[in-house]
Amino acid sequence: MSVALKTFSHKGEKGYWTVFPGLCKGCGLCVEKCPKDCLKWSDQLGVYGTPTIEPEMDKCIACGICANVCPDCAITVEKNK
């Protein structure tokens, strides 16, 4: 692991959403797959110096699809119980 595991977490109504910029390569696969269209590019840079992503938590339903489709496991989503 060459980059420290900095995290950016966001709390929403439905769940708790985290991105690890040290893993995110900015590919955008998650952005395309979010059913609520709530991911956008962030000012934070990912591991390759490209923008990482952040959610609009008011729209996020914590479905976890973004985490699922991330080839780098850069997102975790925990649904509120």
Place this chain on the structure above:
Amino acid sequence: MSVALKTFSHKGEKGYWTVFPGLCKGCGLCVEKCPKDCLKWSDQLGVYGTPTIEPEMDKCIACGICANVCPDCAITVEKNK
């Protein structure tokens, strides 16, 4: 062609049957396939010093099967017209 094309021909009621000992390797495939069971081993030796074959012309119907199945084209059969 290393061996002169000696022939042994036999005339029958149905046709004219020839073997070229210089081509016959004595495999016996023809013997097995003759529908009239009229081929037998001959005293003549074939190209490898093994017996070649000869027909019992009284049984031969000049069907040409023996010629067909010979991998060495050592037999020719001509049906009488």
Place this chain on the structure above:
Amino acid sequence: MSEKPIQGEKRVFMTGNEVVAWAALAAKADIMYGYPITPQNEIMHYWTRMAPKFGRKFLQTEDELSAGFTTLGGVLSGRKAFTATAGPGNTLMQEPLSMAEMMRIPSVVVIQQRGGPSTATVIYSQQEVTMTTFGGNGEGFRIVYSTSSHQELFDYTIKAFNTAWKYRFPTFVLADGYQAKMRESLSIYDPEEKGIELVKPEAAIGKPAVDGKKEPVHVRNTYNTEEELLAVLTGYMEDYQKCAPEIIEYQEFDCDDADVVVVSHGVVSRAAKGAVQELRKEGLKAGFFRPVTLRPFPADQLRSVADKTKTLLFVESAFGQMAKLAKEGIFGSTVNVDTLFKPGVGITSEEIVAKVKGLL
């Protein structure tokens, strides 16, 4: 469609892989067969872009065995066919090339050496010298040109087709990943406009009937007795030795009074040249020798250098693969020998200068 790819002569600035593609076009190569491997890929990339414009063909095969054997098929049918590969691909190519040797099939192969053994690196080395000169289960009936610049890549790729078709030994242009990927300037030209005659290919298979009569040709690579084989190989060896003097090429300078002669080939010889010039500027007696043909090897030429100097310094991006050819070539010489071997890594003038100074 089939107008000349290059009109006149022009100065260009491009990668070595692009140079090879242009040279093959200029040499009237009809068809390229190939399988991708770094650092050779862009030869195919440029060829596939340009070839159709000039009525030339391309086939991407399933592996290097197939690339080699389809190339032999192309040549047998009377077309100027070539392929290009590197590293593990070159290893596989030895099987078809051994058939080319046995059947005197004038195939042309461009090698862009990369690190070895195995997959190693995709970058650069001079570690495919032994394999390219003597690979496979044979006796090295091949011709190998080791280029050092884009100009040479162009010139010798064209020449390789002529050499192959004239002498009917498989012919290699041996370059490397650096030459493949770097950009520098060179002049490209139409060889015939420059007075370079292009040897005409001839078909073995599929030759048209003459006066309505077709004489079938039967070619083989298998013999039933040891004696048959010996006779064939002895004839080949005689042919090879006879044409070798015509084929051999080399470069040398400043050897007459040199205390140390730097012997190197290919891209390393550029650094060696710079080093020798630098040393001479400092008043140090260094000389330069470079085999251009690694096979046949300019043994007599190197021997007369060895006779004049105290030390030969072999410099290679390999553990002495060229040095082996040289030593066997000039066996009997008592010249001192020293080495600067860096397998898979480039060598700079500075390193050579330092090494030579250490020897003086």
Place this chain on the structure above:
Amino acid sequence: MSEKPIQGEKRVFMTGNEVVAWAALAAKADIMYGYPITPQNEIMHYWTRMAPKFGRKFLQTEDELSAGFTTLGGVLSGRKAFTATAGPGNTLMQEPLSMAEMMRIPSVVVIQQRGGPSTATVIYSQQEVTMTTFGGNGEGFRIVYSTSSHQELFDYTIKAFNTAWKYRFPTFVLADGYQAKMRESLSIYDPEEKGIELVKPEAAIGKPAVDGKKEPVHVRNTYNTEEELLAVLTGYMEDYQKCAPEIIEYQEFDCDDADVVVVSHGVVSRAAKGAVQELRKEGLKAGFFRPVTLRPFPADQLRSVADKTKTLLFVESAFGQMAKLAKEGIFGSTVNVDTLFKPGVGITSEEIVAKVKGLL
């Protein structure tokens, strides 16, 4: 099931291929992977008959690439695995063997040389020396024993497993079609009963967990930078040079006062031995030198012979493939050199005697 294949020592009379199968059993080889090729086939024939009786395994693969790579898999999993091939199969085997070199996989390969290049003959030659010692896109990090008799085929096949597993360089037993197909007598034995320790194999892949914890192993053959590769290869070269003196084997006799020393290897050295004995009987000063390991080559040993004699006569069933190794090994020597090269054909004592007499 797993009782010893050979109890005690016994004199037998069999073909060389059968000898190899027995030796592999005796060396506790676990598994053979192979693809048919003449004149190696009977190794597999005997192995497939005998192996199941002693709990050993066999896999017939789809080609030599697969035979080589499955062998490497077997070795990686910690089993004594081997394969055998010849000619064009040996050419293909260079791809897996280059991986073995790079990853220091102690594979054992038996080569029964046949005529080359290409398919050539299925009979005999010594034309696979260059390829077996330095094949592929590498630097020859290999060990090659050249045998000359059935006794040696047995002894060195056993030894090859030990050498491979001890030093972790791919190891070859280099014989030929004559040795493969002829019958002569030899003693076969259980090595351990004779006090020969058998080096234990060790798994790289699939090593069991220790204390419930498994430390995963990651092995590779690809490097990202030139410098990484150089560091690896430099280490290998140091290892190789360090163990070479322990590995080198050779034979010599009558060299001290010899005017001509006959240098030969493998089965040809039998004829050479007879020739030298014959010449000595006639009062002629002939000597005998034979490298048993072609790689590493007994260069120092040959050099001291060269220092004492006038002429080295290289005798080979090839166009000087061993001679090349010798010349590079003893470079600097000024000994005269003469040759008797008959690629793909056997050489008799009579021919050598005649040749030597012509030199005296």
Place this chain on the structure above:
Amino acid sequence: MSTLPQMPKSWRLESKPHKFCPGCGHGLVLKALGEAIDELGIQDRVAFGCDIGCSLLAWDFFNVDTVQTHHGRTTPVMTGIKRANPDIICIAYMGDGGGYAIGSQHLVNAAARNERITAILVNNCNYAMTGGQMAPTTLPGMKTETSPYGRDVEQSGYPTQGPEMVAAITREGAYVARGTIANLKQLKSYLKKALENQMAGNGFSFVESLASCPTNWRTNAKDTWAFVEQEMPKYFKVGEIKNPAEKGDE
């Protein structure tokens, strides 16, 4: 509240972020594989072999014994391991070039011999590692570095139907499927079945996965998904092709 990324347990954290490009399908296939390994609890018994091709970038990807082999040769290396030590669960991981071109003799013969290994093939319609040349799987009309004017089926044929070919030469005991990164749950289930099939000693198992290569396709995220989800399935039918669990597949 997680502070650690949710990676499969069998992934090797120290080598992350992994070496694949942004948006690379290899990452997703290996995620599905990692989860399958986790769920089967076989991490300590697996040997993972990766081919030369972008697959090689996975040489230190998992916390399982890993061997990086040659281009096209992962099938024989893993076969060799399995034959020598049948206790090891062997995975041969390769690209479409490695599996269907240079290594196709190994693939079809391992299938024909019913080797008890699991082969996983990443179909990204091109030779990715070498910079995007035409592969046996390149789609008709698709531009690559060696089909600059688009793949011409007259010259180069149609995309290779790998699993269908493998299925044609396997008999009882083989498992053959084609998954896609567009359906990771399904892909994981195929991979699990493939591994279980090996563990049960039934026979050869083979899973192809459709996968993305945005670098060589030169696609953005949207077009990447579109290509995987809309273009590729036109030529490659996703689903199970041979399943020993089902009756009457012979």
Place this chain on the structure above:
Amino acid sequence: MSTLPQMPKSWRLESKPHKFCPGCGHGLVLKALGEAIDELGIQDRVAFGCDIGCSLLAWDFFNVDTVQTHHGRTTPVMTGIKRANPDIICIAYMGDGGGYAIGSQHLVNAAARNERITAILVNNCNYAMTGGQMAPTTLPGMKTETSPYGRDVEQSGYPTQGPEMVAAITREGAYVARGTIANLKQLKSYLKKALENQMAGNGFSFVESLASCPTNWRTNAKDTWAFVEQEMPKYFKVGEIKNPAEKGDE
């Protein structure tokens, strides 16, 4: 009243008797092929490539241009010729070892690319030239030099279904069939169709023929026929598998 043997015109009398063993199936396949060439009148346009295997013994068999290649490599050599000069009618003649084992990558990829060549494969259930080892086509339980206790399908799988495999990766334009020396008329018709398919520029054509190898089978004439006619068809179905002339075969 003939004084000359009735050989196909395209056979080369000077090299007869040919070099195959007594009763060898190669002779019969080559007889059917010779007749097919004669009937199509293409002798002057054919290039015949023969593999290493007993096929090599045919290197001077025909009065047509012939090239003897390497073991398994006849497909690429003939492909190379065809690509360079499409006027030549290219025949790649090989054994089951050459085609289904060492050369299978060439066979399947030539098929996938729909190369306009005709491949003819002699299936004699063993590696004959090398003295009778197990081949991909060896029948279950059959003893060979490398399956001395009989082919064990658990270890070595079932006999390779070559034409079926080839058919699985070809598309429009391909012709695929399996004939047998037990039905020479049919075999010849398949060979003719295969050549015509090439001449029409449709695509790849492939004919396997079941054939005898009495030498390695150690059979007398009776058992030879029995093996060809009764044993082999149990595993190898004779007939046309793909025919571009027929509709709806895709």
Place this chain on the structure above:
Amino acid sequence: MAKAIKIALAGEGGQGVQSVAQIIAEAANEEGREALYIPNFGVEQRGGVSVAFLQIGEEQIGSPKFQTADIVVALSDRAVRRTRQYVDGNTTFVYDSSIEGVEKDIPQNAGRILAIPAVETSRTELHPRVFNIIIMGAVIKATNVVSEDQARAAIEKKLGYKFEQNPKLRELNFKAITRGMELVEKAQ
């Protein structure tokens, strides 16, 4: 032999160091000088630092790669760490002043060390797109390997077709060169 000037440029994938090197090389070539440019390449380039090796001189260049450069330009933290190895006492080491956390990694053995605000300048004054052209200006200023005119001509050749459509772009690019040159001047 007049020694060639050796330049190493390193940055992240998107930063365009390879095209900078190539344009400079072509400019030098157009001036009739000898130029040799080679990118680094390897199997793990996917997310790796991109390095361009460029040499310009009067005679044929020797080895395509070199051990130490006359000028090293590093455009990211990883690039700084990757290119330390090419620095010796004669090297001018140029890096972007916006790079964070590399204080310890700047090769202190360099002959000169120049921090230039290229990223900032591109963002605030010009356009992020011409960041690499600023770098190009900096390089030609620091090395004098090609004239400003020739550099402009080379850019024109390379991007002319774009400038046709959008003449403002030309201006932007040319300004970027000038600014790049100024940044170096100021930093010196």
Place this chain on the structure above:
Amino acid sequence: MAKAIKIALAGEGGQGVQSVAQIIAEAANEEGREALYIPNFGVEQRGGVSVAFLQIGEEQIGSPKFQTADIVVALSDRAVRRTRQYVDGNTTFVYDSSIEGVEKDIPQNAGRILAIPAVETSRTELHPRVFNIIIMGAVIKATNVVSEDQARAAIEKKLGYKFEQNPKLRELNFKAITRGMELVEKAQ
């Protein structure tokens, strides 16, 4: 070095020359002598002449093949033509007197030429099956490479299992050896 005796045996596929050579070699080996036997092999053996090269001596044999033999035995017309090359002035050339049309091919340079009626003897006196054993007797008589006893023992070892079932076979074989030896004696 006591020179080894060199023997070349050649015949058609079915004539069993290889087993003759092998049995003699094994017999010599049993006697504690050095024996080396190698068959010829090649790609076109299918219908080719089969040649066995056999050497027997007191020390390890040198080259497995040789250029000229002490004794050459040729059992068919093709075998005569194939083995001429192994004959010189010291060679005893043995051939079957029933072979036709080889008058011109018999190597006249041979030291001795012996025509023996082995085929006829086997057909008329014994059994075609033991033709090769007659040849074996002829060879051991002509060369003295092994004793008659040892030859019998070797045959016993090889065919013993068959003799068990059919003791008459043993007698037939032993007779064949004796007859073979006599044929040579007579021819000399």
